[in-house]
Amino acid sequence: MNKTWWKILGSVLVIYTAIAGLLLGVPHLPILNETIRNLYFHVPMWFAMIVLFSISVFYSVRSLSSKSEIDDIKAVESVNAGIIFGILGLITGAIWAKYTWGQFWSFDPKQNFAAISILLYFAYLILRNAIDEEQKRAKISAIYNIFAFPMMVVLLFVLPRLKDSLHPGNGGNPGFNSYDLDSRMRMVFYPACLGWILIGYWVYTIRFRIRTIETIMNTPTVDEVNGVRDSFVTAEDRSITNENKQQHN
Amino acid sequence: MQLAKEVKYLIHKEVLLEWRSKYTINGVLLYVVSTIFTCYLSFVSLGDKLTWNALFWIIMLFASINGVSKSFLQETKGQQLYSYILASPAAVLISKTAYNTILMLVLTTIALGFYTLVFDSFTPPDLVMYYIAVVLGSISFSTVFTMVSAIASKAGNGGMLMAILSFPIIIPVLILLIKLAKNAVDGLPWENSYDEIAMLLVVNVLMVATSLLLFPYLWRD
Numbered sequence: 001m002n003k004t005w006w007k008i009l010g011s012v013l014v015i016y017t018a019i020a021g022l023l024l025g026v027p028h029l030p031i032l033n034e035t036i037r038n039l040y041f042h043v044p045m046w047f048a049m050i051v052l053f054s055i056s057v058f059y060s061v062r063s064l065s066s067k068s069e070i071d072d073i074k075a076v077e078s079v080n081a082g083i084i085f086g087i088l089g090l091i092t093g094a095i096w097a098k099y100t101w102g103q104f105w106s107f108d109p110k111q112n113f114a115a116i117s118i119l120l121y122f123a124y125l126i127l128r129n130a131i132d133e134e135q136k137r138a139k140i141s142a143i144y145n146i147f148a149f150p151m152m153v154v155l156l157f158v159l160p161r162l163k164d165s166l167h168p169g170n171g172g173n174p175g176f177n178s179y180d181l182d183s184r185m186r187m188v189f190y191p192a193c194l195g196w197i198l199i200g201y202w203v204y205t206i207r208f209r210i211r212t213i214e215t216i217m218n219t220p221t222v223d224e225v226n227g228v229r230d231s232f233v234t235a236e237d238r239s240i241t242n243e244n245k246q247q248h249n
Numbered sequence: 250m251q252l253a254k255e256v257k258y259l260i261h262k263e264v265l266l267e268w269r270s271k272y273t274i275n276g277v278l279l280y281v282v283s284t285i286f287t288c289y290l291s292f293v294s295l296g297d298k299l300t301w302n303a304l305f306w307i308i309m310l311f312a313s314i315n316g317v318s319k320s321f322l323q324e325t326k327g328q329q330l331y332s333y334i335l336a337s338p339a340a341v342l343i344s345k346t347a348y349n350t351i352l353m354l355v356l357t358t359i360a361l362g363f364y365t366l367v368f369d370s371f372t373p374p375d376l377v378m379y380y381i382a383v384v385l386g387s388i389s390f391s392t393v394f395t396m397v398s399a400i401a402s403k404a405g406n407g408g409m410l411m412a413i414l415s416f417p418i419i420i421p422v423l424i425l426l427i428k429l430a431k432n433a434v435d436g437l438p439w440e441n442s443y444d445e446i447a448m449l450l451v452v453n454v455l456m457v458a459t460s461l462l463l464f465p466y467l468w469r470d
Contacts, residue, residue: 120417143463
């Protein structure tokens with residue numbers, strides 16, 4: 001994925017959905033009215049987040065067997081990028097909720113579970129900060145990441161269905177399937193999802209490259225290591241060790 | 250067959266160690282009893298059944314975090330090395346989880362008895378269903394906390410990490426448990442609770458399966 005075509009495609013798609021999403025016609029449904037356009041801006045965030053977290057789990061599994069530092073950096077940076085999208089998803093959802101439900105945060109099950117699943121990944125990042133040794137950090141955080149992933153899937157896709165939620169698609173509220181009949185929305189929604197996933201992946205690759213450069217720069221060369229060692233050893237120490245050597249001889 | 254033998258031996262070892270010191274069981278028991286008593290003194294009477302139920306599960310949550318996290322956090326490096334040489338990682342994990350489940354079952358049963366004794370106005374009408382919720386709760390708490398305490402102990406930064414790592418994972422389970430227990434408190438017919446029971450079992454199977462897959466990597470230093 002080193003080519004630029006997909007970056008251009010992602011940008012074009014996102015610009016297109018931003019313009020078309022606000023200008024093209026939408027079906028008029030009760031309560032939702034024009035806020036239905038949020039579908040183009042809110043739902044793709046979750047798609048991008050899920051894709052990024054899946055990438056992270058993939059590299060966590062790989063880093064357990066390969067033990068390579070690159071895989072570990074890939075796993076953590078895709079989590080970092082995924083969290084951005086998760087928070088954006090919460091914010092776009094909250095703004096929408098203000099205009100349809102009357103409150104930014106009304107403790108709807110979907111809102112709560114989404115927030116908890118973001119907490120899971122914050123816990124992952126804190127776990128990483130708690131361990132100093134790099135190999136150990138890579139291993140333990142990869143294990144937690146894989147352990148937490150099925151729980152996130154349960155939180156986001158299974159539990160909200162057992163609870164009564166006001167969220168579209170739950171409890172008799174019109175969901176995407178009912179808008180699906182309207183092909184105008186489909187023309188914007190699918191490109192929006194693809195576009196945001198590509199942008200998310202792009203953010204992740206940039207973060208990954210910055211992190212790799214930082215790691216390389218922070219790794220001392222042989223000369224630097226010797227320099228630090230020499231700076232701790234004074235001329236006096238050296239004369240003492242030389243005397244000892246001569247005595248031993 | 251080898252695995253079953255190892256698991257049996259390790260559970261025996263755990264029970265024997267606990268029986269000799271009786272530290273965890275008595276400690277957590279005193280913790281539960283004093284928490285319930287404190288709650289009783291501060292609430293005096295609980296207004297509605299919902300609070301009664303939620304309070305019970307919150308007390309159980311903290312008691313089980315204290316009880317189960319002992320399993321790996323308390324062990325010394327030498328003890329871990331001993332079981333590492335002795336048995337396969339799967340046997341270690343299964344035995345710890347099984348032992349913790351037994352421990353939690355004993356504890357929650359006593360706690361439920363004491364709780365209904367203290368707050369006597371709210372004995373759940375459907376005690377059998379409530380007890381099923383308690384049993385499922387003990388199993389899920391021990392499966393999740395055993396694995397998380399293994400992670401926290403390897404990270405070498407015990408108590409705080411344990412809470413941070415386990416809360417987001419246990420919250421969905423806790424929500425299901427409270428819902429199931431609430432059905433029992435309201436005395437709903439059993440058909441209404443099958444969804445939650447099935448879901449809890451699925452989550453437990455999922456947790457045990459991922460733990461078994463991941464634990465060997467964690468165990469090897």
